[in-house]
Amino acid sequence: MASRKTERINRLIDVLQHATSRVPASVLSKILGIGERSVRNYVSEVNEQGQFRIDSSSGGYRLVATDRSNDSAFHAEADGQTTSGSLEDLESRCNYVLSCLIKASGPISIFDLAESLCISESTIAGSVMPQVRRILPQFGLSIQIHDYQIELQGKERDKRKLLGHLATHNVYGYFTSTKTLETLFPDFNVQGILSNLVEICQRSGLFINDFALSNLLVHLLVIIIRLTSNNELTDRDDIDANSVVSRFKQEREITRCAKSIATYFEGEFGCSIPDPDYQQILLLIALSIERYSYNELSIDNLSEAIDGEFVNTVVGILEDTARRYNLPNAIDDGMKLQLVLHMHNAYQRAVYHVSYPNPLASQIKQEYAPVYDMAVYLSHRFSVTYDIEIGENEIAFIAFHLGAYFERAAAPANSLSCIVIVEEYHDFARKLVDDLKSALSDDLSIIGVMSCDGYLASSPESDVVITTIDVPVTHGLKILIGPILTKQNLRKIRDRISDLLESRRMEKARLFLKSMLRPELFARNVYLDGDQDSYIDYLGNLCVEQGLATVDFIKDVHQREKVSSTAFTDALAIPHSIGGYSDSSFIAALHNDAAIPWGRHKVHFVLLIGIAKDEMAYFRDALDIIIDLYSSIDKTSRLMQTDTFEEFVDVFTQSIS
Known part of the structure; x- marks a missing residue:
């Protein structure tokens, strides 16, 4: 991964790009996890580089030059390349070493690696190899170093998983996977291989959606790369792919596609396809295709x-x-x-x-x-x-x-009261009202049909007023339409009604959120040894002590965290239960100046949420509102500057109003 300094500078620019007002140095300091002096140094460095210009004042910093549409270095970076064209950052160096280890049929020299990267052996040992060691265990792999020789240890299947991970797990995913593979393996004509594989799949008569096709192609490229360096699958699963494929109605097409790919491998690269690899290719194709079109599904x-x-x-x-x-x-x-x-x-x-x-x-x-x-x-x-x-x-x-x-x-479905203002003219008025009832009966309950004079004289209350005359409306939402109910008029009415119902639904959620905040469940700058589980336990204990939740509920929160991290933004984690309910609805809030590691994120706020069963209907909207709040740099910046519960609640409630 990139150096920490580079990461922080990129994060600094990203924060300022998405802010609509100045961001104080104190807030940037907390977001970046550095001192305010370092913030000033980073700003000076960005300004010296010239790609951006950051303006400073007593109110904070703002980005004043962000047009990079003609910046070739920026586009190179977006395409997954380093801006200098060399392997100069830690992520590139680490990936290069990993690719060399994956390609090698035996140990490789640390001196050769240092020479290839144009860095010293000490930099390899002290900077690159620790990062390599951190990556490998998640794939069940390790490295062995003996007499300055490095060798990758582990199963072939796990080495292939690592290679696939290097290709696809970057900011742009599949959109740069081929470029990543070209960088890691320059001896391969990656684009040419992909073109041939796409053609084979298309000729087979199988429908494969874009995501599945990208996944399939990366897997096949990994197999080619490994086989050409004489690395076969030896740790095969007890899976008979032929038996699996026999249950597909496209069995013939899948088998034909797999054989064509195997023939291409052998002809193009001179390597035969061992049976375990052929079985893997069969499975990859079978589990990538669309088995039924939408019209065929029954x-x-x-x-x-x-x-x-x-x-x-x-x-x-x-x-x-x-x-x-x-x-x-x-x-x-x-x-x-x-x-x-x-x-x-x-x-x-x-x-x-x-x-x-x-x-x-x-x-x-x-x-x-x-x-x-x-x-x-x-x-x-x-x-x-x-x-x-x-x-x-x-x-x-x-x-x-x-x-x-x-x-x-989940769209709003409550009926609204409606008054129709229309002048009597032959049967037009009656027909207009009948058409409205027929088209909008699920959304509107027409409680009155009035003339303009009648409405102005009585000013009755209703949620909506549909009128053919531009009359002042004192109560409710006014929707002005023509005297003939056209499709355009109906679309306009439905859109306005939907907006009104959505607004009401979200207002209920906002009021619900405000009611959940309690001073006894607010903590400031609490730092614990351990990972996110320790912070869940800390906030959970506060809730248990207040009689709002049980120990079993907190266990359920931990289970939810294991399934998928609840860090939804760079600033915020929202741990909550996966299946249980709390005794009462609450939000237990922790606000730390220094970031808390939370999965792939580092957060400054942890909001442990409990929802009572009879209030679960509000959870979806409440979650939406909170994440929208913390997705805003400006609102997050204001929250970062709060210290007391009263300050936090004031900014929180103003931001969601």
């Missing part, structure tokens, strides 16, 4: 490939998810079928150890947090039922499926 089709008990289990978990999040009418048959098929594919990927990275997972988690949280709940229930692991990438894909349906079902 219970009968699913029953040919999926056990009925599996279907019922997934549908049951889905219905429980809808009930927990107060969406009882959310599920239609189309959604059930789509989700069952997706969960079956996810189950197979988990069983057969086929990874499926999602390049948009972090974005989905932050921008669609309530839907992501539903996916976490559903995934956890599913993983416990079938004793498998469902990771954050799969959770994000499940959120795709849940999002459209649950967001639609």
Whole structure:
């Protein structure tokens, strides 16, 4: 990864780019985890480099030159390249060493590595190798160093996972995976290989969506790279891929595609494909294709490939998810079928150890947090039922499926009272009212039809006033339309009604949030030994002592954290339960000046949330409001400057008003 200084300068620029007002040095100091003097030094360094200009005043700092549209260095950086064109930062050096270790058939010299990187042996040993050692254990790998010779130790399957991780786990995911592989393995014509593989897949007659195709291609590239350096899969699973594929209606196409790829490998690279690798290719293709088009999907089709008990289990978990999040009418048959098929594919990927990275997972988690949280709940229930692991990438894909349906079902559905103002003219008035009732009966309850004079004389109260005359309205939302109800008029009415209902729904959530904050559940600058679990326990104990939650509830919060980190933004973590409820609804807040490591983030605020069962309907909207608040640099900056509970509540409640 990049040097800490580079990371902090990039973070400094990012904060100022997204701020709409000046950011004080004290706030930047806390966000970056450095002293105010260092902030001033970083600002001076940025200004000296000339790509940005940061203006300073007594009110803080602001970015005044951010147009980099013509900056070639910026575009090189966005394409995954280093701006200098050399391997000069720690991440590039670390990746280079890892790629050399993966390619090597035996030990490699630390002196050769230092010479290739144009750095000293001491820099390799003291800076690069510690970072390499931190990365390897998560893949079950290690390094052995003897007489200045370094060798990668571990199973072939784990080495391939590491290589796939290097290709796809960067800021831009699959969008730069090919460029990453080209950088790591310059001897390979990566783009040419990809073009041939795409052509083979297309000729096979299989439909593979863009995410699945990118994933498949990276996996196949990894296999080629390893086989050409004489590294075969020896630690095979007891999986008969032919048997798995035989249950697909596209069995012939899958087999033809796999054989074509194997033939291409052998002809292009002169390496035969061992059976374990061929089995892996078969599985990768089978678990990447779309088995049914939307129009083909039916219970009968699913029953040919999926056990009925599996279907019922997934549908049951889905219905429980809808009930927990107060969406009882959310599920239609189309959604059930789509989700069952997706969960079956996810189950197979988990069983057969086929990874499926999602390049948009972090974005989905932050921008669609309530839907992501539903996916976490559903995934956890599913993983416990079938004793498998469902990771954050799969959770994000499940959120795709849940999002459209649950967001639609969560739309405001309360009926509004309405008065219609229309002048009597033949049958036009009666027809207009009848058409309104017919088209909007689910959203509006028409409580009165009045002339202009009648309305002005009595000024009755209603939520909405639909009028064909531009009359002053004293109560309710005014919607001016023409005397003939056109499609454009109906669209206008529906949009305005939807906005009104959404506003009311969010106002209820805001009031709910304000009621949850308590001075006895507020802590400032509490630093604990240990990871995020210790902070959950600290805040949880405060809630238990106040009789708001139980020990079992806090255990449930820990379980939620294990499934997926609750750090939704760079400043904020929101630990909460995965299936349980608190005795009363509350927010226990911790605000630290120094950042708390929380998964891949470092946060300054921890809001432990408990929701009583009868108030669960507010949770989705409350979560949305909080994350929106902390996604704003300006609002977060104001919160960072608070010290007391009263100050925190004042800024918090003003920001969500």
